[in-house]
Amino acid sequence: MxxxxxxxxxxxxxxxxxxxxxxxxxxxxxxxxxxxxxxxxxxxxxxxxxxxxxxxxxxxxxxxxxxxxxxxxxxxxxxxxxxxxxxxxxxxxxxxxxxxxxxxxxxxxxxxxxxxxxxxxxxxxxxxxxxxxxxxxxxxxxxxxxxxxxxxxxxxxxxxxxxxxxxxxxxxxxxxxxxxxxxxxxxxxxxxxxxxxxxxxxxxxxxxxxxxxxxxxxxxxxxxxxxxAGDLKYAVGDSDIPSQQNVNMENLESSLASRKVWMASSIHKDEEAVILWIHKELAKTYSSLLTIIVPRHPQQGQQITEAVQREGVNVALRSQSKAVLPSANFYVVDTLGELKSLYRLSPIAVVGGSFIQGLSGHNMCEAAAAGCAVLTGPHVGHFSQMVQEMQRLEPLSVQQVAGKIELLDHLRKLLSDAKTLEDHRIAAKKAAFGLSRGVVQNVWNLIDIHVLKKHVQERDM
CATH class of the missing domain: 3.40.50.11720 (3-Deoxy-D-manno-octulosonic-acid transferase, N-terminal domain)
Known part of the structure; x- marks a missing residue:
């Protein structure tokens, strides 16, 4: 009672x-x-x-x-x-x-x-x-x-x-x-x-x-x-790349073949200063180093280009040049929808939106699925769950750094040691595959049980 x-x-x-x-x-x-x-x-x-x-x-x-x-x-x-x-x-x-x-x-x-x-x-x-x-x-x-x-x-x-x-x-x-x-x-x-x-x-x-x-x-x-059911963002790496985009990447791929390359993706306003400082430090060792910057918002491309040029560094814009000349040290991608293709061309990806207080990171699994050695900054918001899950499966899959000094140290190791770079790339790909496996089917099973069948039952009542 x-x-x-x-x-x-x-x-x-x-x-x-x-x-x-x-x-x-x-x-x-x-x-x-x-x-x-x-x-x-x-x-x-x-x-x-x-x-x-x-x-x-x-x-x-x-x-x-x-x-x-x-x-x-x-x-x-x-x-x-x-x-x-x-x-x-x-x-x-x-x-x-x-x-x-x-x-x-x-x-x-x-x-x-x-x-x-x-x-x-x-x-x-x-x-x-x-x-x-x-x-x-x-x-x-x-x-x-x-x-x-x-x-x-x-x-x-x-x-x-x-x-x-x-x-x-x-x-x-x-x-x-x-x-x-x-x-x-x-x-x-x-x-x-x-x-x-x-x-x-x-x-x-x-x-x-x-x-x-x-x-x-x-x-x-x-x-x-x-x-x-799992995080659907793990399955983003499985999405197809339009065939035309693959064609557009051919010239860029050939111009990167003989160079040391790393990429900073989803870069927010003011984060380009961190990337530029890192590049200038690395260029002391690797004179032909190419740094690819993919701004979070393409309209930032011109601003980043001007900021880099003021520092006396040669830069090319993706919207104006599909290939990278040997004289260019920076390649700024001011276009949309090409991030996944770019990940497949760069052995190292630093995922932005994570180096300034108040930001909350971006999806790292997409870079990992493409076989990049993945690094990210300290401010990753709800993506901290993704970092933990990836590191649980493969400790080398993603490296979260405290700031630009630690980032520089990690990049030096990756660029100087081919074995270390390969180990990180393999670990990243394994983690992405392990976390993405079954997620879509799990989500669909829940949709079928809790939404579609329930809707049919309520409709027939």
Whole structure:
């Protein structure tokens, strides 16, 4: 009797919490509705600046540019390039093994759109995601009528998720992550009921780690919907490279054949100073050394080039030169979508976004899968889990350094000792293979059990 009473009290408590969530969601919806004219103006300005797609920007307001095919439709949504690349293997698996299912993919950024469009199977419909305002979300859902929706990592937009749930669409959060900063934000008593309401709509949450799982539960997710499958970013190394990109790399590969080469990838603003200092120190020993810099954002390429030239170092831009002349000491890649191909040309990869306080690293497994000796800085955020997993399998697979002095020491060892370099490259590839094996199938099994079958059961009720 006492247990029954406790359960009833718990249910009453939850009902009150959810009631608060509904009130907050109504207020949020009203506010975003009122802000629609300003949001439209903001997007229009971004379009004039070239940040939004010049012709397809209306998709951000729910206006489709493709026909919706007949039959069941699965919707995959990722905010940007990294998340979009992570879910590509799952989409390919779906298309290959379940051809009767239609697939819609949405992303938010132009960089993601430009890269991913060439990697999707032809049958997949690709659109920009609607903004989280009622006047964009409602027409989007009315037109596409998805049967299930899969959000990647941390895409928890209230209007989008609540409106999708009201249409009895099964929801899943894949590769789910919740940073400490986001957790503290959503734990605030003013907004926690809203997050609790959002999380209660999901049929499946597949978190990246136990810490993430705890965060989601503390914010109101049921423990029964939380299931582990592995990190989809491990499977990014398995993605195909467009054939045209391989052709574009041939001239570059031939010009690198006789040189000492290392690459700094996903470099953020101000990190180029670290890379330039490292290069100048290494060049004292290796006069023909070539340093490849791949900025996180291609528009930084020109700024980095000018900064390098001011130091009296010869530099070439990828957008202007497909090959590297012997006189060039730096090669700045100011193009999109070529990172994986570049990893295959460089024996050493230093993964950026990790050398300045406040940054949080980038995917190291992609470089490891290509056979690079992998190094990263001290600030890797949630990618610390990836570092630990890779080092657990193969201690030499990724080296996390404390700063530029330690980075310089590691690079000297790798460039001077062919055996050491080869050992690190082999270890990296083994770790990437071990961690990626079975991840996509694990994720799909969870989708099948917790989303697709549940949707069929609810539909037939």
């Amino acid at each position: 006492r247990i029954s009473k406790q359960r009833n009290m718990s249910r009453g408590k939850m009902t009150g919490w959810q009631s608060k969530g509904r009130v907050i969601s109504v207020v949020y919806r009203a506010v975003t509705y009122a802000l629609t004219p300003l949001i439209f103006l903001h997007v229009s300005v971004r379009r004039l600046r070239g940040v939004e797609h010049p012709t397809r920007w209306t998709e951000r307001f729910g206006y489709p540019s493709s026909l919706r095919p007949d039959g069941p439709l699965l919707w995959f949504h990722a905010v940007s390039l990294g998340e979009g690349m992570a879910v590509l293997p799952v989409i390919r698996h779906c298309v290959h093994h379940h051809p009767h299912l239609n697939v819609l993919m949405t992303t938010t950024t132009t960089s993601a759109f430009n890269v991913i469009k060439d990697r999707l199977p032809e049958c997949v419909i690709y659109q920009y995601a609607p903004l989280d305002i009622p006047m964009a979300v409602e027409p989007f859902l009315d037109y596409w009528k998805p049967d299930a929706a899969f959000f990647i990592e941390s895409e928890l937009w209230p209007n989008l998720i609540l409106a999708t749930s009201r249409r009895r669409v099964s929801l899943a959060l894949l590769n789910a992550r919740m940073s400490i900063k986001s957790f503290k934000l959503w734990s605030n008593i003013a907004v926690k009921p809203l997050m609790s309401s959002i999380l209660s709509r999901f049929s499946l949450i597949s978190p990246l780690s136990t810490n993430e799982a705890i965060h989601f539960q503390l914010l109101g997710a049921s423990p029964f919907i939380i299931n582990f």
